Amino acid sequence: MDMRASASVALALLTPFLIAQSAQAQTAHSAQAQTAQAQAAPPPNTEGSSAAESASTSVAVSTDSTTPSAATLSDDAPEDAGVGSGQYTAGFDTGFETGLRFGLGTPVGKAGNSLAGTERDLKDLAPWRVPFWIDVGYRTSERTTFGLYGQFGFGDAGDACEGQCDWSDLRLGVQGQFRLTDADASLKPWIGVGLGYEWLSFRTLQSVQLTDETGELVDVPVRSAERLGGAELLLQLGLDFRVEDSLDVGPYLSATLAQYLTDSFNCEPSGLCSSRDSLEGSGFHSWLGIGLRGAYLP
Numbered sequence: 159m160d161m162r163a164s165a166s167v168a169l170a171l172l173t174p175f176l177i178a179q180s181a182q183a184q185t186a187h188s189a190q191a192q193t194a195q196a197q198a199a200p201p202p203n204t205e206g207s208s209a210a211e212s213a214s215t216s217v218a219v220s221t222d223s224t225t226p227s228a229a230t231l232s233d234d235a236p237e238d239a240g241v242g243s244g245q246y247t248a249g250f251d252t253g254f255e256t257g258l259r260f261g262l263g264t265p266v267g268k269a270g271n272s273l274a275g276t277e278r279d280l281k282d283l284a285p286w287r288v289p290f291w292i293d294v295g296y297r298t299s300e301r302t303t304f305g306l307y308g309q310f311g312f313g314d315a316g317d318a319c320e321g322q323c324d325w326s327d328l329r330l331g332v333q334g335q336f337r338l339t340d341a342d343a344s345l346k347p348w349i350g351v352g353l354g355y356e357w358l359s360f361r362t363l364q365s366v367q368l369t370d371e372t373g374e375l376v377d378v379p380v381r382s383a384e385r386l387g388g389a390e391l392l393l394q395l396g397l398d399f400r401v402e403d404s405l406d407v408g409p410y411l412s413a414t415l416a417q418y419l420t421d422s423f424n425c426e427p428s429g430l431c432s433s434r435d436s437l438e439g440s441g442f443h444s445w446l447g448i449g450l451r452g453a454y455l456p
Contacts, residue, residue: 253456256302257293259410261449262286263311268441269358270386270421272318280443282318283360284325287311289447293333297455300341304334307352307392321364329356334394346406350394356416360384382425390416397449404455412447 265280265287267292270280288311296304310332315323338347361384365377396410 165329168410183189189343194426216250252297253454254295255305255453257291257295257311257451259289259293259449259451259454261289261447261451262408262413263289263412265443265445267443269443270418270441273382273423282316284313284327285316287313287327287445287447290328291451293451293453295333296399297336297341300338302334302339303337305332307331307354314361318338318360319362321362323362325358325360327359330350331353331389331390331392333394335394337398338437342442344400346398346400346408348394348396348398351391352392352394354390354392356390356414358386358389358418360386361371378427380425380427382423383419384423386417386418387420388418390414396454398451406453406455408451410447410451412445412448414445414451415442416444417442443446 159412201364201386202219263286265284268282269278269280269283289309290311291307291309293307295303296348297303309328310327311327311329333350333352333353335348335350338349339345362382364382366380367375368378371374392412392414394410394412396408398406401407
């Protein structure tokens with residue numbers, strides 16, 4: 159009996175210790191199993207997530223950089239552009255225009271009668287002319303300019319000269335020029351028409367021998383001046399090249415249809431030659447010209 163009692167007491171004392179040891183063993187085994195499972199599992203796939211995020215970012219950046227906003231489109235569009243035009247044309251400014259011309263002219267037609275009453279061609283007085291020509295006008299539109307012209311011409315004397323001769327030609331009038339292209343074109347053909355008045359002055363210096371009071375021959379200078387004047391119709395044709403924004407240069411052709419309406423002679427000393435005013439022999443004539451023209455458009 160004593161041995162059984164002692165065994166029972168010992169078992170009762172060892173039971174709590176054995177239970178505690180068993181619980182600790184189970185806990186350690188569970189922890190080891192979880193660790194082994196975690197090590198055996200494959201790592202998470204982060205590349206797909208990163209690629210997706212990168213693609214999303216690229217799409218966002220590309221969309222932002224290539225798609226302008228409505229405000230940007232509105233700000234860049236010109237205010238004057240028409241609806242649906244797709245193109246902006248700068249406006250044209252009216253204003254003054256000046257021109258300068260140099261060239262060469264030749265006459266055709268009649269120039270009245272001489273003091274002796276003989277008929278003359280205009281080339282007998284002035285076989286050729288060098289004009290110095292100024293234009294001043296106002297550009298009313300891209301293709302039209304209206305204004306004034308003035309020209310002073312000179313040249314060599316013709317066959318009608320006796321002694322020492324010189325002549326000059328003055329022309330004044332109004333004109334209109336019409337361009338066949340827009341003002342901003344680099345090549346601009348144009349035509350022109352004008353109405354004016356022409357004065358041609360022909361001066362002669364001769365030496366006449368006269369007998370003085372002693373009976374000797376002396377040379378006496380005799381000066382005569384003839385002035386012809388009449389209306390003219392001016393016709394023009396030209397081609398301008400754009401050199402700079404405000405400068406056009408190009409060739410031109412011109413022709414006048416005119417008739418002298420006055421023909422006066424003045425002579426000094428008055429006792430040696432006659433002075434008269436006559437329209438005898440005054441017929442139609444024309445000046446044909448060619449030259450170079452420059453136009454400044456500020």
